[in-house]
Amino acid sequence: MPQLTIIAHGDSAAVVVPPSVLESIGLGIGDVLEATLGEDQLILQPGDNAVRRRLHHDIAHDVFEQRKDAYQRLA
Numbered sequence: 419m420p421q422l423t424i425i426a427h428g429d430s431a432a433v434v435v436p437p438s439v440l441e442s443i444g445l446g447i448g449d450v451l452e453a454t455l456g457e458d459q460l461i462l463q464p465g466d467n468a469v470r471r472r473l474h475h476d477i478a479h480d481v482f483e484q485r486k487d488a489y490q491r492l493a
Contacts, residue, residue, distance in 0.1 A: 444472035 422433045440446060443464065450465035464472070482489065 444475065446471075 420436060420439065422435060424431050424433055426432075445451075445464055449471070450467055451462045452465050454461040454463070
């Protein structure tokens with residue numbers, strides 16, 4: 419996992435996350451993260467919308483793979 423740098427963002431701070439990291443957990447620009455504070459750690463998890471989007475993506479991918487031959491015949 420790459421190290422991420424905290425940068426200034428107006429009066430706040432931001433962490434820049436590489437696209438490859440976002441893609442590996444099914445997140446994208448505009449998704450919401452839930453933040454939890456632990457002992458000396460910050461835990462970020464996908465919010466409900468991101469989880470739902472990832473589930474839809476996975477289901478659509480599975481259906482396409484199962485019916486790939488039929489879709490190719492229709493094309």
